[in-house]
Amino acid sequence: MSQTRHVPVMLQRCLDLLAPALEATGPQPPAVVDCTLGLGGHSEALLEAFPEARLVALDRDKEALRLSGERLAPYGDRATLVHAVYDELPEVLDRLGIPKVQGVLFDLGVSSMQLDEADRGFAYAQDAPLDMRMDQSTGIGAAEVLNTYPPGELVRILRAYGEEKQAKRIVSAVVREREKEPFSNSARLVELIRDSLPQAAKRTGGNPAKRTFQALRIEVNGELTVLERAIPAAVGTLAVGGRIAVLSYHSLEDRLVKQVFAAGAANTAPPGLPVVPERYQPRLKLLTRGAELPTEEEVAENRRAAPARLRGAQRIREEER
Numbered sequence: 001m002s003q004t005r006h007v008p009v010m011l012q013r014c015l016d017l018l019a020p021a022l023e024a025t026g027p028q029p030p031a032v033v034d035c036t037l038g039l040g041g042h043s044e045a046l047l048e049a050f051p052e053a054r055l056v057a058l059d060r061d062k063e064a065l066r067l068s069g070e071r072l073a074p075y076g077d078r079a080t081l082v083h084a085v086y087d088e089l090p091e092v093l094d095r096l097g098i099p100k101v102q103g104v105l106f107d108l109g110v111s112s113m114q115l116d117e118a119d120r121g122f123a124y125a126q127d128a129p130l131d132m133r134m135d136q137s138t139g140i141g142a143a144e145v146l147n148t149y150p151p152g153e154l155v156r157i158l159r160a161y162g163e164e165k166q167a168k169r170i171v172s173a174v175v176r177e178r179e180k181e182p183f184s185n186s187a188r189l190v191e192l193i194r195d196s197l198p199q200a201a202k203r204t205g206g207n208p209a210k211r212t213f214q215a216l217r218i219e220v221n222g223e224l225t226v227l228e229r230a231i232p233a234a235v236g237t238l239a240v241g242g243r244i245a246v247l248s249y250h251s252l253e254d255r256l257v258k259q260v261f262a263a264g265a266a267n268t269a270p271p272g273l274p275v276v277p278e279r280y281q282p283r284l285k286l287l288t289r290g291a292e293l294p295t296e297e298e299v300a301e302n303r304r305a306a307p308a309r310l311r312g313a314q315r316i317r318e319e320e321r
Contacts, residue, residue, distance in 0.1 A: 004219055007302040008041035009107065010294050010310050012246045015049050020105040021051040021243040024123065029054050032103035033093075035086035035234065040068030040105055044056065047075045053103075055079045056096060057248065060084050060135040060221075087133075087230040093237055100239035106246040108227070108253050124138040127187035132213075132220045142216040146189070147182040148185065151175050162215030162254065169196045170212060186213075223251060231260040238315035245312045254291055255310045261286060261313045283319065287312035 008014075028051045037059035044190045046047045047055055049251040055078060059065050072079045082092050083295055086106065093101065130143035145172050146154070149169050158167035173196040174183070181217045183189055197208050235245055248254040264284030269276045291309035 007305075008045065008085075009247055009305040009308045010298065012043055013310060014105060014107075014247070015290065017310075018046070018069065018105065019049070019246045021102040021241055021314070022053050024045075024051075024241065030102035030206050031037075031098050032106075033058070033089060033101050033234070033237070034105050034232065035089060036105075036107045037081065038064055038107065040064075042073040042105055043068065043072060043079065046103075046105070047072065047078060051318075053078070056092065056098065056101075057081050058084045058089065058092060060085045062135070062137065071253060080261055085230075085295045086224055087226045088231065089237060090233050094166035100242065101238055102242045103236050104234045104238065104242070104244040106230075106234070106244075108223075108246070108248045124198050127185055129182055130186055130189065130216075132217045134221050138219065140221050143183050145216060145219055146174055147178050156216045158212055160215075161196055161218040162213075163251070164211040164215060165221065166197050169198075172196070180235065181190070192219065211274075218252075222262075224256065227253060227256050231303065234265060235260065235313070235315070236319070240315050240318060242285045243312060244315075245310065248291075248309050248311075249307045254311070257311050258291070261311055264313065280316055282317065283317050284313045285316045287314055 007100060008183065018032065021066070022032055024030065031054050032046055032047065032050065034055060034057040037043055037057040038061075040057070043055055043057045055072075055075070057068065057072075057079065057080075059068070060083070062083060065083055069081055074083070080096060083091050089104075093099075129141075130146065131141040133139055133141055134159055145157075154171045154174065155167045158164040158170060164170065170193055173192050174189075177183070177188075177192055189212070190207075193209045199313060231246065238244060246257045249256055263283060265282045265286050267276060267282055269280035273280075288311050290313050293310075294305040296309050
């Protein structure tokens, strides 16, 4: 897999959002966390753009860590790569003896490497084993979810994680087919989805299998559950003045990020107080108006940028003890 094909999404905008925190001089070099290392495109750019910064990068995918390790080797001990899921960030920083960080970056969703490696089963465009685990050393794959989950649970997953209106139709077909022969490969699932959808549903929104594959991937990797813990945990690791930037790729992720940022930026005082005590003051300042979108030029160059939504926030107060 050639690393040159991987183009980090909204790269310059992410760097610009984090820059004020990472350019600030202090007694210690600024620490920045890339919570979703992938092929290391964002990490390399952070190390390049902020020569004083120390980088901690997390990924649950051991192959991503291996490839990025080669890419980031020239930066020596400025880069620390850790095999971890991003909700484990506070524990990782604790082990490394880093009390607070100046910057955090999340680039959510599937990495280019996982999409491009056919045998991982993430992409509906090519036939592959239905796996979809980001960390292949743990947990159950997508085939096991399809073959063993009760129908009601499958319908819930497709609706909640894929926003699939035709969930019942698809699941009925899956249940019927899995009794004949368990699912193992993606092509059979794609064909089944095509066959079970009404004509009108096939005409909108790209490949009709897209939403089901997204739902299975989120379930297999526990992505939203992890994200619900990870964003507040990451905000908690920021020093005052520190900044966080989050790139998400579907409305479920973006909604979670929006909620955490909005709660942090809100005044929580009971109404009618003449002076708002410190403990009720906002902890965060929003750096983006709503979610920022990639430019048309960027989408033309990199189609994977199309669904991206970027939100940023700055830590402006400590938590009250």
